[in-house]
Amino acid sequence: MPSDGYDESDLDDEARAEALAKVVESWRIPPGAAMAQQIRANLLAVIGTGVGDAQLVADLAVGPLVMVVGRLEVALADAERRITALEQSGNPPDES
Numbered sequence: 426m427p428s429d430g431y432d433e434s435d436l437d438d439e440a441r442a443e444a445l446a447k448v449v450e451s452w453r454i455p456p457g458a459a460m461a462q463q464i465r466a467n468l469l470a471v472i473g474t475g476v477g478d479a480q481l482v483a484d485l486a487v488g489p490l491v492m493v494v495g496r497l498e499v500a501l502a503d504a505e506r507r508i509t510a511l512e513q514s515g516n517p518p519d520e521s
Contacts, residue, residue, distance in 0.1 A: 446472045
């Protein structure tokens with residue numbers, strides 16, 4: 426398996442948690458992505474409690490990510506419906 430720069434096999438619990446926190450902190454989150462920032466903050470809080478297990482952190486991230494993807498799907502479907510309705514009505518969107 427290719428290395429992602431994170432090998433926890435030679436680390437004690439504290440060093441493992443610090444290394445894991447650095448990985449999570451390195452995730453690039455675009456400005457305005459409040460939910461993604463909250464997920465990262467929550468994961469860092471869990472890691473800060475001394476949990477240094479990468480698998481547990483990954484498991485904790487999956488639930489919120491699935492919820493965010495679900496919200497994005499619903500918002501995208503709603504936007505597509507509104508775009509279709511605007512196109513069919515012949516009214517161009519306000520570009521001001």
